[in-house]
Amino acid sequence: MTSKSIPLRQLWLPSACLLLMVGGGLALFTRSLWNLNGWPQFLEFWQASLHPDLTAPLMATAWQGLLTTLAYAICGTALSVCLGFVGSIFISDVGRQVLGIAPHFSQGLKSLLVVPRAIHEMLWGLLLINVWGLDPLVAIAAITIPFSAIVAKVFSDILDDTPHQALEAIRQSGGRPLNAFLYGLLPSASTNLLSYSFYRFECSLRSAATLGIIGVGGLGHEIFLSLQSLQYQQVWTFIYALMILNGVIDWSSARCRQRLGCQTRISLHLKNTPIKQVHSQRPEPERSFSNNLLYCILVVVVLVGAVAWSWLYIGPDLATLVAPQTWRNSQQIFVELWPLQPSLTLLETVDASLQTLSMAFIAILGAGCGGIVFSFGTAANFFLPGGLFLPQPASLWHQGLGRLIVGAVRLFLLICRSVPAPIWALVMLFIVFPGVLPGAIALGIHNLGILGRLMAEVNENLDQKPLAALQAQGASSPSVFLYGVLPMTLPRFLAYSCYRWEVGMRETVIVGLVGAGGLGRLLSEQLSSFDSSGVVWTLGCFILLSLGVDWLSQYLRQQLQLI
Structure with a gap:
């Protein structure tokens, strides 16, 4: 039997992902991470959740x-x-x-x-x-x-x-x-x-x-x-x-x-993912x-x-659009742009860009993995009575436990996605020094809440016929999950993660504005110093990075359609 060689053009994607992981690791572990002096404030913040004003x-x-x-x-x-x-x-x-x-x-x-x-x-x-x-x-x-x-x-x-x-x-x-x-x-x-x-x-x-x-x-x-x-x-x-x-x-x-x-x-138009038909039941x-x-x-x-x-x-005051002060402010902004030249060296720009890429990649990697896990806990067809892991008949204790799991997971995901990512970043800065890590954690928490809910809908809309066929053949619940649920849901899970990667890339700049690192931190410093020319160059770098991530995400979703 002859072994089939892998074309070199198919190795660029794993290599790029490996580069991002290595870059993120270097950005994380080449500096001090944890601020132990901030733990009392961090604990005080969470204790206040029990007695709000x-x-x-x-x-x-x-x-x-x-x-x-x-x-x-x-x-x-x-x-x-x-x-x-x-x-x-x-x-x-x-x-x-x-x-x-x-x-x-x-x-x-x-x-x-x-x-x-x-x-x-x-x-x-x-x-x-x-x-x-x-x-x-x-x-x-x-x-x-x-x-x-x-x-x-x-x-x-x-x-x-x-x-x-x-x-x-x-x-x-x-x-x-x-x-x-x-x-x-x-x-x-x-x-x-x-x-x-x-x-x-x-x-x-x-x-x-x-x-x-x-x-x-x-x-x-x-x-x-x-x-x-x-x-x-x-x-x-x-x-x-x-x-x-x-x-x-x-x-x-x-x-x-x-x-x-x-x-x-x-x-996301994944044609090979079986989804139950709603209209056919009417x-x-x-x-x-x-x-x-x-x-x-x-x-x-x-x-x-x-x-x-x-x-x-x-x-809103529509007269503001044509007010003389609006025209003067616009003119001043354009005048301050010239001469259009970068205020940072090439090495500083590349370093901040790599930090931004690493932040987005680490955040979406954690959010995607966590979203997959929590999506099964919040879906109605797994732990609620009659679900895969709680088939009927079930005792009242098991029914109560299932409802408690679903309610707790839904509440957790709601908290994660309700709080804006910059607020999560400010909270993490109590215990983590500024850099890639607090931004990645903040974006990961926020996107975890969104991905968990999107993935839960995938679970709830699954076609139940293949799962029922496996159960009819005597397969246990873990076997049905491994061989029936995951093969149908995993492509869509990955597609949603790629989609949120695009959004997470855009959001790296807002956590950077509050001190998390990357291009957002540079942008915050340039805005505070009224460096309009530097802001334009930093935004240009950020747009190019966003376009690259958008293209890569779209390419990955297209490949997932072939699975």
């Missing part, structure tokens, strides 16, 4: 911060989804082939959208504050600009991956291209479009809390101020308010997706369609009302 004035402040955060998220999501949908038509293959959009214009716009997508919303907020001041428009625009580009990219993929049989049938029968798009393609793609819009709203909520750190208000702002003044009881009051808000939005969006037949928050399709149509109308009415309330509540 529930006085009436603070509860009123928490309520106002909650409404402000919610209003920012609603306005940012509404604008980004509308703009992103229009942009997706112009950059999609459907737009070029069906609607006749010029290929050069489509490719140029697609390349142009890379820049706003690569820069985190917190950086957009810092830039816009220098132009508009502390106006609510800053938070809305900081969410809208990058999220519109992200939505355009994802929506274009959804439109291109949706089956085009109905669209082609209308075109071949003489229908106009616009009618073919509206009646042949859009209804089929609407489920995934709505599903991702709900997911983007959840992301906007987390971004609105993060933007509070730069002073635009909301729960994130209150948490940051209380943490700086070491008022840990107040910190936990605001954290619990943020958890409640995230939990309610999470549950509400899940119910809406379930009612509309959406299986997951975001579809016995009355005509009545179901009528009910869904009425439900969609109701949802649209509620959303329009929510957007109107949010805009009136935060009261």
